[in-house]
Amino acid sequence: MKEIEVQNKQQYLKKNHPFGEIIKLEDKKKCIHCELVFLAGEYKVLKDRNGEEYICCPNAPECEGTVIDWINVD
Numbered sequence: 001m002k003e004i005e006v007q008n009k010q011q012y013l014k015k016n017h018p019f020g021e022i023i024k025l026e027d028k029k030k031c032i033h034c035e036l037v038f039l040a041g042e043y044k045v046l047k048d049r050n051g052e053e054y055i056c057c058p059n060a061p062e063c064e065g066t067v068i069d070w071i072n073v074d
């Protein structure tokens with residue numbers, strides 16, 4: 001998996017969320033894999049060998065959490 005640079009993180013998130021959920025960059029999220037609390041805008045995008053892109057936890061690639069593993073934090 002290779003990290004790729006995203007120019008417009010808000011637009012990318014909107015376009016690529018697996019369930020079409022709208023997440024704002026300033027939303028606070030918690031990764032259920034590594035328990036990191038972060039702002040959604042800190043996400044990373046990793047690309048696998050097949051060219052598939054994944055919205056990942058800021059701790060990626062050490063953490064395998066992706067956007068579907070994030071829960072809301074008040």
Ligand SMILES: [Zn+2]
Pocket residue numbers: 031032033034035036057058059060063064065
């Ligand atoms: Zn994580």
